[in-house]
Structures are given as C-alpha cells and as structure tokens.
Amino acid sequence: HARSRGPGQCQFHEQDLAPRQRERLRLEARLRRAIADGSFELHYQPQVDLQTGALTGAEALLRWPDGAGGSVPPSLFIPMAEANGLIVALGDWVLQRVCRQIRRWLDRGLEVPRIAINVTPQELQQPDFVARVLRSLADAGLAGRHLCIELTEAALMTDTAAARAATATLSTRLLMLREAGVQLAIDDFGTGCSSLAMLRRLPMDGLKIDRSFVADVDGDGAAICAAIIGLAHTLGLRVIAEGIETDAQLAFLREQGCDEFQGHVLSPALGATIMGEVLAGAAIQYRVPPAPALPTA
Numbered sequence: 001h002a003r004s005r006g007p008g009q010c011q012f013h014e015q016d017l018a019p020r021q022r023e024r025l026r027l028e029a030r031l032r033r034a035i036a037d038g039s040f041e042l043h044y045q046p047q048v049d050l051q052t053g054a055l056t057g058a059e060a061l062l063r064w065p066d067g068a069g070g071s072v073p074p075s076l077f078i079p080m081a082e083a084n085g086l087i088v089a090l091g092d093w094v095l096q097r098v099c100r101q102i103r104r105w106l107d108r109g110l111e112v113p114r115i116a117i118n119v120t121p122q123e124l125q126q127p128d129f130v131a132r133v134l135r136s137l138a139d140a141g142l143a144g145r146h147l148c149i150e151l152t153e154a155a156l157m158t159d160t161a162a163a164r165a166a167t168a169t170l171s172t173r174l175l176m177l178r179e180a181g182v183q184l185a186i187d188d189f190g191t192g193c194s195s196l197a198m199l200r201r202l203p204m205d206g207l208k209i210d211r212s213f214v215a216d217v218d219g220d221g222a223a224i225c226a227a228i229i230g231l232a233h234t235l236g237l238r239v240i241a242e243g244i245e246t247d248a249q250l251a252f253l254r255e256q257g258c259d260e261f262q263g264h265v266l267s268p269a270l271g272a273t274i275m276g277e278v279l280a281g282a283a284i285q286y287r288v289p290p291a292p293a294l295p296t297a
C-alpha cells in the first residue's frame with residue numbers, strides 16, 4: 001500500500017495507473033486540500049409540514065464548487081471520503097459550520113427551526129462523536145433542538161450477535177444526544193435493512209422515506225410509502241418524504257398522512273443567504289401546498 005510508506009513516498013508513478021485510478025487519486029488529493037482549505041459550501045433544503053405548509057426545518061447538504069460554476073456531486077465525493085477516512089474531518093466541518101450558521105441567523109433575530117445534518121456510520125462510530133456534537137452546540141450557544149442528525153440504516157446495523165455490546169453503546173450514545181434535545185432521523189428509510197426490533201429499541205424521532213419510493217408512487221412505491229407511514233406512526237415517529245417533484249406525489253403523500261416533505265416541487269437546497277431570507281419570510285422561494293381536501297361527510 002502506497003500510503004503505508006508515509007507521505008511523499010509513493011511506490012508507483014502516476015503514469016503507471018489506469019486513467020480511472022489516476023482520476024480518482026487526483027480527486028482524492030483535491031478533496032484533501034479542499035477539506036484543509038474549507039472550500040466547501042452548505043446549502044439548505046427547506047422541509048415543510050405537509051398539512052399546514054409551515055416550515056419545519058431544513059437539511060444541510062454539502063456542495064463542493066468545482067471552480068467552473070458547477071459543483072462536484074456529493075454522490076461522488078462522500079463515498080470517497082468514507083473510503084479514505086476524510087469523512088470524519090469533513091463531517092466535523094459540516095457540524096461546526098451548521099452550528100455557526102444557526103447562531104448567525106438567531107443573532108439576526110430569526111426564528112430557526114431544526115437543521116438536519118447527514119452523519120455517516122464511520123462518524124457515528126468515533127468515540128468522541130457525541131462530545132463533539134455537544135461541544136459544537138455549546139460553542140455556538142445553541143439548544144440541542146436546533147439540530148437534527150440524519151443517520152442511514154447502515155449506521156444502525158450493529159444488531160448482530162457479535163456486536164451486541166456495540167449496539168448498547170450505540171443506543172446509549174443516541175440517548176445522550178436525545179437528552180440534549182438533538183433530534184434523530186433515519187435517512188433513506190427502506191433502502192437498507194434495519195430490523196423492526198431495532199427501530200423500536202433506538203431512540204428515534206423520525207423516518208425519511210427514500211426518494212426512490214416517492215418517484216415511484218405510480219407503481220410499487222405507493223404501497224411502500226403507505227407502509228412506511230403506517231409503520232412510523234405506529235412507532236410514534238414522524239415521517240418526512242424526500243425528493244417530491246410533482247403535485248401528484250405531494251397529493252398522494254398528504255392523503256397517506258405523511259407529516260413533512262422536502263423536494264424540488266417546493267425548493268431545491270438554497271445558499272445560506274437565501275435560506276436566511278426564507279427564515280425571515282421575505283423570499284418565499286417555496287409555495288405552500290394547496291389546502292387539503294375536506295373530508296366528505
């Protein structure tokens with residue numbers, strides 16, 4: 001392994017590598033530099049109550065400007081950062097940045113709902129994860145309720161006989177966050193393989209229905225969305241649908257009793273300045289969904 005020889009002592013030459021590997025190495029080097037320089041941005045996608053249209057929160061999403069007016073998609077650099085361990089530093093940057101942003105909005109007298117951050121299994125497994133979250137909140141003078149942590153099912157998949165001890169640790173850690181008022185949601189629900197037993201045992205606040213099911217409400221997605229909503233409500237969890245693009249999807253999910261949604265039908269992720277205007281009620285970038293149909297007597 002090249003890295004085991006220490007920095008600057010690569011045992012191969014770049015031109016010996018296949019073009020794809022070379023591209024990957026370059027991207028990895030750029031990622032390392034971008035983390036050191038803090039040259040990322042956070043955008044915020046509004047989340048809205050499906051019944052009332054009230055703003056309930058926003059999801060912070062990483063953007064990595066490519067220098068040519070576009071940005072490198074997270075689907076490309078997040079898996080890479082997970083593979084090489086850079087995700088821990090990157091996640092820490094996101095956490096601190098979000099807390100400072102919330103503080104800035106509050107200082108302007110704005111009312112700030114919960115802001116969600118995405119946390120990978122590797123970050124959650126860091127022994128000091130909870131301490132870092134609590135410190136970031138304290139440094140910014142924030143109550144825990146301003147923050148929501150989105151975890152994937154993979155982060156919770158420690159329910160094997162071999163990892164029982166780790167599971168206890170996981171739920172203890174989640175409880176510590178929850179006691180501080182931090183909300184916890186399972187992201188992309190239905191695409192992983194969490195067990196119902198685990199769902200009941202872990203201190204969760206909400207489930208997010210994966211975009212792939214929302215996109216397919218004309219097909220199998222309808223039954224899956226309905227089942228997830230029923231399951232979540234049985235367990236006392238809120239349900240957020242992500243990736244709603246059409247009025248038909250919106251109408252279906254509202255009819256099924258889904259609590260909240262985010263999606264391009266409302267708004268894409270917005271830069272911090274525009275998001276601040278949304279919080280101020282000045283730039284209503286989103287439209288309130290049409291009033292629910294009255295029940296027929």
Ligand code: C2E
Nearest residue numbers: 061062074075078094118119120243244245262263264265
């Ligand atoms: P996610 O957490 O499931 O985030 C939702 C994704 O759906 C975002 O993609 C968002 O822009 C996109 N989306 C929302 N509404 C719509 C819609 O109506 N149509 C379509 N086509 N897409 C919609 P994005 O920003 O590209 O992020 C992709 C994934 O990258 C995220 O999925 C999350 O897993 C990861 N990610 C993004 N930011 C972070 C971060 O700060 N930390 C970590 N660990 N992962 C992140």
Ligand code: MG
Nearest residue numbers: 059118150187
């Ligand atoms: Mg998410």
Ligand code: MG
Nearest residue numbers: 187188208242
């Ligand atoms: Mg998601």
Ligand code: MG
Nearest residue numbers: 188210211242
């Ligand atoms: Mg998703």
